[in-house]
Amino acid sequence: MSQHIAQRARNIPPFHVMELLARAQALQAQGRDIIHMEVGEPDFPLAPTILEAAQRYLAQGRVDYTPAAGLPALREAIARHYAERFGVAVSPERILVTAGASGALMLAHALLTEPGDHWLLPDPGYPCNQQFVRAFSGLPQALAVDASSAFQPRADQVAAAWTAQTRGIMLASPANPTGTLIAPAELARIHALVKARGGSLLVDEIYQGLSYGTAPSTALSLGEDVFVINSFSKYFGMTGWRLGWLVAPQACVRDLERLAQHYTICASAPAQHTALAAFSAESTAIFEARRAELDVRRRLLLDGLEALGLQVPARPEGAFYAWADVSAVAADAAVLARRFLEDAGVATTPGIDFVRRQPERWLRLAYTTEVGRIEEALRRMRSVL
Amino acid sequence: MSQHIAQRARNIPPFHVMELLARAQALQAQGRDIIHMEVGEPDFPLAPTILEAAQRYLAQGRVDYTPAAGLPALREAIARHYAERFGVAVSPERILVTAGASGALMLAHALLTEPGDHWLLPDPGYPCNQQFVRAFSGLPQALAVDASSAFQPRADQVAAAWTAQTRGIMLASPANPTGTLIAPAELARIHALVKARGGSLLVDEIYQGLSYGTAPSTALSLGEDVFVINSFSKYFGMTGWRLGWLVAPQACVRDLERLAQHYTICASAPAQHTALAAFSAESTAIFEARRAELDVRRRLLLDGLEALGLQVPARPEGAFYAWADVSAVAADAAVLARRFLEDAGVATTPGIDFVRRQPERWLRLAYTTEVGRIEEALRRMRSVL
Numbered sequence: 001m002s003q004h005i006a007q008r009a010r011n012i013p014p015f016h017v018m019e020l021l022a023r024a025q026a027l028q029a030q031g032r033d034i035i036h037m038e039v040g041e042p043d044f045p046l047a048p049t050i051l052e053a054a055q056r057y058l059a060q061g062r063v064d065y066t067p068a069a070g071l072p073a074l075r076e077a078i079a080r081h082y083a084e085r086f087g088v089a090v091s092p093e094r095i096l097v098t099a100g101a102s103g104a105l106m107l108a109h110a111l112l113t114e115p116g117d118h119w120l121l122p123d124p125g126y127p128c129n130q131q132f133v134r135a136f137s138g139l140p141q142a143l144a145v146d147a148s149s150a151f152q153p154r155a156d157q158v159a160a161a162w163t164a165q166t167r168g169i170m171l172a173s174p175a176n177p178t179g180t181l182i183a184p185a186e187l188a189r190i191h192a193l194v195k196a197r198g199g200s201l202l203v204d205e206i207y208q209g210l211s212y213g214t215a216p217s218t219a220l221s222l223g224e225d226v227f228v229i230n231s232f233s234k235y236f237g238m239t240g241w242r243l244g245w246l247v248a249p250q251a252c253v254r255d256l257e258r259l260a261q262h263y264t265i266c267a268s269a270p271a272q273h274t275a276l277a278a279f280s281a282e283s284t285a286i287f288e289a290r291r292a293e294l295d296v297r298r299r300l301l302l303d304g305l306e307a308l309g310l311q312v313p314a315r316p317e318g319a320f321y322a323w324a325d326v327s328a329v330a331a332d333a334a335v336l337a338r339r340f341l342e343d344a345g346v347a348t349t350p351g352i353d354f355v356r357r358q359p360e361r362w363l364r365l366a367y368t369t370e371v372g373r374i375e376e377a378l379r380r381m382r383s384v385l
Numbered sequence: 386m387s388q389h390i391a392q393r394a395r396n397i398p399p400f401h402v403m404e405l406l407a408r409a410q411a412l413q414a415q416g417r418d419i420i421h422m423e424v425g426e427p428d429f430p431l432a433p434t435i436l437e438a439a440q441r442y443l444a445q446g447r448v449d450y451t452p453a454a455g456l457p458a459l460r461e462a463i464a465r466h467y468a469e470r471f472g473v474a475v476s477p478e479r480i481l482v483t484a485g486a487s488g489a490l491m492l493a494h495a496l497l498t499e500p501g502d503h504w505l506l507p508d509p510g511y512p513c514n515q516q517f518v519r520a521f522s523g524l525p526q527a528l529a530v531d532a533s534s535a536f537q538p539r540a541d542q543v544a545a546a547w548t549a550q551t552r553g554i555m556l557a558s559p560a561n562p563t564g565t566l567i568a569p570a571e572l573a574r575i576h577a578l579v580k581a582r583g584g585s586l587l588v589d590e591i592y593q594g595l596s597y598g599t600a601p602s603t604a605l606s607l608g609e610d611v612f613v614i615n616s617f618s619k620y621f622g623m624t625g626w627r628l629g630w631l632v633a634p635q636a637c638v639r640d641l642e643r644l645a646q647h648y649t650i651c652a653s654a655p656a657q658h659t660a661l662a663a664f665s666a667e668s669t670a671i672f673e674a675r676r677a678e679l680d681v682r683r684r685l686l687l688d689g690l691e692a693l694g695l696q697v698p699a700r701p702e703g704a705f706y707a708w709a710d711v712s713a714v715a716a717d718a719a720v721l722a723r724r725f726l727e728d729a730g731v732a733t734t735p736g737i738d739f740v741r742r743q744p745e746r747w748l749r750l751a752y753t754t755e756v757g758r759i760e761e762a763l764r765r766m767r768s769v770l
């Protein structure tokens with residue numbers, strides 16, 4: 001039987017960072033000391049409050065299905081988090097708990113994307129977004145953004161790129177791979193424009209909480225009509241648990257809940273029960289200490305990269321990435337990343353995962369490893385250059 | 386902003402069993418004693434071996450991402466399970482670990498289904514299957530099956546229903562809602578036919594291991610070209626963990642792995658590490674004892690239903706459901722289910738979730754509650770009839 005492979009599944013580029021991680025792990029298995037700056041996963045252990053919550057839940061001895069949209073107590077806790085931390089009223093009904101932000105993106109596009117629909121995606125951006133659009137036979141449209149707007153889209157660019165086929169725009173703040181935030185006034189202009197065009201605005205806030213200059217904000221403050229994606233992976237440090245959420249307009253909740261019932265049954269019950277502990281004062285104290293530690297790493301890395309001749313043209317104010325222009329020191333970032341890994345044991349991610357225009361210029365470095373290791377990585381990278 | 390809702394998300398029927406569960410839980414919250422026979426989730430606590438594995442994993446203090454296709458050790462354990470229990474050689478590479486069988490169904494249809502493709506789905510059947518096909522703009526085609534073939538498709542029916550638009554057929558053995566198995570010779574005929582037509586055969590084996598007469602079997606013994614869906618939810622009792630797997634032809638593995646990278650990052654890491662304990666001799670002894678207990682419940686329920694005048698025309702030999710024809714005692718199964726719940730505190734599922742033809746005739750009862758409760762449920766149902 002030769003299977004027919006659907007268009008969406010043919011010629012998907014690999015998520016290179018994952019293949020690079022595999023190579024780094026293989027080198028490590030051979031006994032090499034590898035410094036990991038390639039994957040968006042901090043090196044912190046589980047917060048003790050999270051670990052204890054997981055252990056308490058398990059000790060009950062039952063792990064049953066939850067409602068499709070998530071545990072009511074968790075949806076309420078997320079709603080309280082929006083009220084207390086951002087001063088935004090979000091009804092718990094509008095919050096659907098999902099298997100990571102991935103599950104939220106899948107649900108949102110299942111809800112919104114018809115075959116042939118166009119979505120504007122800032123380039124550089126999170127590569128999987130293209131595949132969520134393509135999953136539902138939509139057509140991702142790269143919206144080129146550059147350092148002049150901190151790699152965030154501007155309303156005039158969105159207006160110029162919008163066509164009759166455009167269903168909506170996705171953006172992220174803080175963004176991956178650049179770590180940059182969108183200016184609130186610009187986001188408000190984009191929101192107004194999308195609203196006027198009858199489209200949908202989908203904002204990825206999975207790095208919310210991890211910002212180092214300005215206080216965290218949410219696009220939900222713009223109105224009830226914005227779709228917001230979030231996650232327990234980054235600020236809350238729960239990567240492997242695979243838990244996130246979608247905030248949707250009230251009018252879409254019933255349809256989304258039915259999609260979730262059919263597509264997933266529910267998100268992981270242990271993850272949901274554990275995440276109830278993520279918003280306590282004790283947990284917040286831990287997460288804020290970690291944020292301060294990430295800020296120290298960030299400054300160290302940015303200074304170090306500059307000293308190496310790698311330019312970071314838009315200073316990252318959030319997430320845990322630096323997006324470096326290597327053109328002053330190397331002709332091809334992919335070759336450079338390979339040399340960093342093979343010759344110096346430093347794993348980084350070449351730009352090809354994240355950007356279509358001039359991927360050879362860009363390298364993403366995650367400051368997800370401790371200060372001493374970042375210093376060592378900088379020394380090793382210098383030896384290669 | 387009035388959002389455009391995609392065709393696939395409009396007018397999705399609710400998964401009624403979930404809404405009925407919500408009503409049952411509401412009654413319970415009011416202090417009513419409800420006997421749950423509506424949801425496909427056994428009442429057994431976590432097996433001690435599973436609980437201990439989860440606790441051991443958590444005690445390490447880290448919950449990191451895993452490779453997209455799953456922990457290598459878990460894929461190898463599943464492959465060994467096929468070799469040891471079924472005598473079928475399956476390369477670990479062909480096994481992708483997913484967020485429940487739901488995640489496996491999503492991946493399989495993302496891989497195979499083009500917009501406009503038809504899939505043959507036995508009716509009655511698992512209702513979510515229609516939505517996985519529709520997710521990718523495919524068109525589910527109901528293939529009416531009846532008690533004469535134990536509610537399983539026959540090759541001649543498949544041949545008659547197959548058209549140029551047909552991409553493939555999904556079937557389940559043991560099946561939900563009927564609990565019936567497909568005869569191995571019939572499955573082999575269907576496999577040959579699908580192969581001859583250049584289509585895909587997707588077999589749901591999530592209730593594998595839960596069979597009461599014949600020894601469990603797998604469609605993988607037919608050849609490498611069959612797609613098989615499986616789950617840790619049912620035989621292994623890990624419902625709320627949301628962990629399953631997909632076995633795919635070798636030629637599709639690379640495409641599937643990339644889809645999984647983009648769509649999910651990975652399945653729950655705690656679930657995967659915990660599931661490593663599911664195949665041990667100690668775990669198997671626990672699961673086999675539970676299977677024996679389910680068999681006792683099955684016989685009790687079947688005898689009891691017959692005494693009530695509810696007919697079960699195809700005796701369930703697997704899973705944990707009885708599919709009962711109520712037409713001798715009631716005009717509408719949905720009304721009857723409502724009365725069972727409201728008047729007698731017995732939650733059952735009306736046929737409307739599972740069958741298009743004559744849903745008013747059918748009721749699904751899950752024997753997922755203990756013997757004393759099933760006896761009590763039978764007494765209470767008698768009082769209503």
